[in-house]
Amino acid sequence: MAAERGDYATYWRERAACLREDPDLFFPVGNGGLTPARIDEAKAVCGRCPVVEQCLELALKSGQADGVWGGTTESERRSMSRRAARPGSDAVTPAA
Template structure:
């Protein structure tokens, strides 16, 4: 996890990236965390880590838990389609 040292989130409040709940302040925190991710140069490595380490809560690589679950579902569906042909 050498990439973590270069992450834009270094020095940010960790609680920002782990919002509690699914509405109100939690949505605001998740959006703010994603803004930090948007200016990060190691977002791809961070996202890969989160996708390879499920379940991982919080915002990683500019995505929340639901977004990563959808990415994983889509990838599984793509593999199934390719292998069933």
């Protein structure tokens, strides 16, 4: 087990709901790409995953461009990254 080796940074992956799923569900091979039905199916797996937050965090930090990660598509992750990069994106607007 990875945690016993002191590799906690990757231990969460061993608990991922997608571990026993076909990788093509999340990363389709060929010209078909991710269809809306496939995206919904992949996101359903993510929806029952106990480590979905860690997965999304990894995808955002490492700039994963392909597939479904942490219940998000590439375009959703791009939007999240753009919003986070805006000046003042974490700022709280005071009440008037």
